[in-house]
Amino acid sequence: MKVALIGMGSVGRGVAEMIAKKDLGLTITGIADSKSGLISDRGINIAKVLATKKKTGMCGDSTIPAIDVIKNADYDALIEVTPTNALSGEPATGYIKAALNRKKHVVTSNKGPVALHYKELKALAQKNGAAFRYEATVAGAIPIMHTLEHGLAGNEILALYGVLNGTCNYILNRMADEGLTYAQALMEARELGYAEADPTYDVQGIDAAIKLVILANTIWGNGVKLEDVDRTGIDLLTADALRLAEDEGCTIRLIAEACPRRNLFRVSPRIIEKSHPLVTQGTLNALTLETDMAKEITMIGRGAGSVETASAIIGDLLFIRDCYVQRA
Amino acid sequence: MKVALIGMGSVGRGVAEMIAKKDLGLTITGIADSKSGLISDRGINIAKVLATKKKTGMCGDSTIPAIDVIKNADYDALIEVTPTNALSGEPATGYIKAALNRKKHVVTSNKGPVALHYKELKALAQKNGAAFRYEATVAGAIPIMHTLEHGLAGNEILALYGVLNGTCNYILNRMADEGLTYAQALMEARELGYAEADPTYDVQGIDAAIKLVILANTIWGNGVKLEDVDRTGIDLLTADALRLAEDEGCTIRLIAEACPRRNLFRVSPRIIEKSHPLVTQGTLNALTLETDMAKEITMIGRGAGSVETASAIIGDLLFIRDCYVQRA
Numbered sequence: 129m130k131v132a133l134i135g136m137g138s139v140g141r142g143v144a145e146m147i148a149k150k151d152l153g154l155t156i157t158g159i160a161d162s163k164s165g166l167i168s169d170r171g172i173n174i175a176k177v178l179a180t181k182k183k184t185g186m187c188g189d190s191t192i193p194a195i196d197v198i199k200n201a202d203y204d205a206l207i208e209v210t211p212t213n214a215l216s217g218e219p220a221t222g223y224i225k226a227a228l229n230r231k232k233h234v235v236t237s238n239k240g241p242v243a244l245h246y247k248e249l250k251a252l253a254q255k256n257g258a259a260f261r262y263e264a265t266v267a268g269a270i271p272i273m274h275t276l277e278h279g280l281a282g283n284e285i286l287a288l289y290g291v292l293n294g295t296c297n298y299i300l301n302r303m304a305d306e307g308l309t310y311a312q313a314l315m316e317a318r319e320l321g322y323a324e325a326d327p328t329y330d331v332q333g334i335d336a337a338i339k340l341v342i343l344a345n346t347i348w349g350n351g352v353k354l355e356d357v358d359r360t361g362i363d364l365l366t367a368d369a370l371r372l373a374e375d376e377g378c379t380i381r382l383i384a385e386a387c388p389r390r391n392l393f394r395v396s397p398r399i400i401e402k403s404h405p406l407v408t409q410g411t412l413n414a415l416t417l418e419t420d421m422a423k424e425i426t427m428i429g430r431g432a433g434s435v436e437t438a439s440a441i442i443g444d445l446l447f448i449r450d451c452y453v454q455r456a
Numbered sequence: 457m458k459v460a461l462i463g464m465g466s467v468g469r470g471v472a473e474m475i476a477k478k479d480l481g482l483t484i485t486g487i488a489d490s491k492s493g494l495i496s497d498r499g500i501n502i503a504k505v506l507a508t509k510k511k512t513g514m515c516g517d518s519t520i521p522a523i524d525v526i527k528n529a530d531y532d533a534l535i536e537v538t539p540t541n542a543l544s545g546e547p548a549t550g551y552i553k554a555a556l557n558r559k560k561h562v563v564t565s566n567k568g569p570v571a572l573h574y575k576e577l578k579a580l581a582q583k584n585g586a587a588f589r590y591e592a593t594v595a596g597a598i599p600i601m602h603t604l605e606h607g608l609a610g611n612e613i614l615a616l617y618g619v620l621n622g623t624c625n626y627i628l629n630r631m632a633d634e635g636l637t638y639a640q641a642l643m644e645a646r647e648l649g650y651a652e653a654d655p656t657y658d659v660q661g662i663d664a665a666i667k668l669v670i671l672a673n674t675i676w677g678n679g680v681k682l683e684d685v686d687r688t689g690i691d692l693l694t695a696d697a698l699r700l701a702e703d704e705g706c707t708i709r710l711i712a713e714a715c716p717r718r719n720l721f722r723v724s725p726r727i728i729e730k731s732h733p734l735v736t737q738g739t740l741n742a743l744t745l746e747t748d749m750a751k752e753i754t755m756i757g758r759g760a761g762s763v764e765t766a767s768a769i770i771g772d773l774l775f776i777r778d779c780y781v782q783r784a
Contacts, residue, residue: 271606274607275599278602278775282771402731403730423597423757424758425755426755426756427753429751429753433751442610443606443610
């Protein structure tokens with residue numbers, strides 16, 4: 129199967145490395161970063177491109193923009209892993225549409241397009257007989273979308289509860305374990321690269337809320353938007369609040385929860401028993417699905433990381449290879 | 457899609473009820489228990505059969521044995537949910553072979569045939585272009601097989617660790633939480649229906665070892681057999697041992713673990729930190745997969761129950777419907 133890879137940040141490089149390393153039957157015929165692009169119908173030498181990117185900051189020819197690769201390269205599936213813009217969803221949404229309009233399958237790790245334009249993109253994919261998959265957008269390496277689609281097929285999903293932001297989980301763990309203040313724990317998270325220079329998206333629960341929107345639309349197709357999510361961050365939490373919870377055998381987690389029957393879509397710090405499956409260490413993500421037949425199913429795993437995210441993207445690509453391309 | 461249901465115990469009735477209740481596009485055209493069978497190409501009235509079964513102990517005509525239903529009914533997929541015989545794998549193995557030889561898909565919850573004859577049954581299915589699926593054999597409602605097949609596709613599975621027997625988990629929880637002796641906790645488990653009159657299979661780790669064999673063969677195709685599993689049960693554990701573990705912030709769990717690189721296939725009571733994701737409450741099952749890309753993925757859920765097991769079986773049936781029958 130031929131793929132085009134758009135985006136050469138940490139995730140894009142992780143995907144490229146795994147495709148080069150593993151014998152998955154995937155050939156990269158187009159590649160682009162924000163400044164350059166490269167097309168080769170016979171397959172691109174990944175090691176060479178990664179070395180060039182490292183040396184020059186560009187993966188290809190500065191006269192070939194990403195959209196040209198998407199519109200002109202010969203590929204079966206587009207891998208769209210450019211940085212998330214949660215306000216406009218661009219340029220990713222335009223890239224995805226251009227590929228779908230060419231009847232190409234699309235795999236993305238980009239939360240913006242899925243959270244903002246779920247229905248439109250799904251409809252466009254269906255109209256063109258193409259797959260539109262986005263396992264990597266929620267909870268990193270945890271294969272939550274595959275589980276909803278196959279493992280729990282036939283179940284009604286009644287509600288979900290999750291720890292969907294690893295940065296907040298790290299900060300809360302450090303505040304509880306070491307008695308750090310929020311500011312101290314945030315500084316530590318920054319030093320370790322878990323928090324960005326501007327941590328607003330993480331600590332105010334926006335990132336978790338975006339993931340909740342993606343999950344809610346996937347499961348219930350209910351058109352929930354970011355502004356429908358009742359949202360409280362962790363940035364006003366005191367060390368005292370955590371200590372009080374700990375005294376009762378509990379702790380505090382930033383929990384994203386959705387239950388359409390109660391019209392509940394919320395991200396907020398919650399007091400939770402320490403023995404609860406959603407209480408995980410470090411930056412781990414966790415998600416519980418409440419269903420009618422399987423009852424509660426909880427999944428725990430890494431929510432971020434280059435190779436971990438590549439795992440989700442490759443899972444999507446192999447599903448497309450097995451269920452679309454090979455059967456076509 | 458037409459299905460034949462063989463086995464009308466707790467799991468079989470659960471499957472029948474869910475097929476009747478949910479609009480899944482599944483029609484039962486053949487049904488059998490250990491004493492009787494029924495064939496109707498136009499579809500069987502499930503409510504009526506369940507009522508008859510309740511009243512008479514039989515679901516159909518005593519002159520129609522299960523094998524006749526399997527050989528003569530008009531169906532796409534066989535649902536084989538007769539009781540597990542871990543020594544002979546019969547009569548289930550014969551049933552499964554008869555269906556596969558007719559080029560019918562097979563879904564089973566029966567550990568015997570899969571643990572004893574994995575390679576042979578997989579090969580027979582492949583030869584006949586039929587699916588052979590057994591999600592329900594390991595960890596009940598947790599969709600572990602789907603996760604291995606799709607969610608973690610492309611990953612190398614390096615090792616696995618799991619709590620695969622709910623009865624032992626219940627006993628260990630009660631010993632730790634209430635200071636009960638093994639004998640007291642076992643008696644309680646029996647009264648609640650979690651343990652059978654003869655608890656040997658559960659408490660000596662045989663059930664967990666059988667599940668480990670199924671997982672190892674599925675993941676690594678390595679032909680591991682029950683006798684290759686190093687096995688220690690929980691029946692000799694003392695309340696003192698649990699107390700000592702608790703004093704260190706730990707507890708004891710019956711852990712099934714497999715790591716081919718270390719030639720490790722073992723079921724044994726292990727001391728484990730209480731905050732570890734595999735430490736779950738009640739009868740819950742849990743499984744951690746160690747992989748090269750996604751790293752550790754843990755899944756927690758119900759390991760038994762009529763409707764919970766039906767969830768796994770229906771997930772398999774819908775996968776067959778979507779990926780085989782509708783595309784045929």
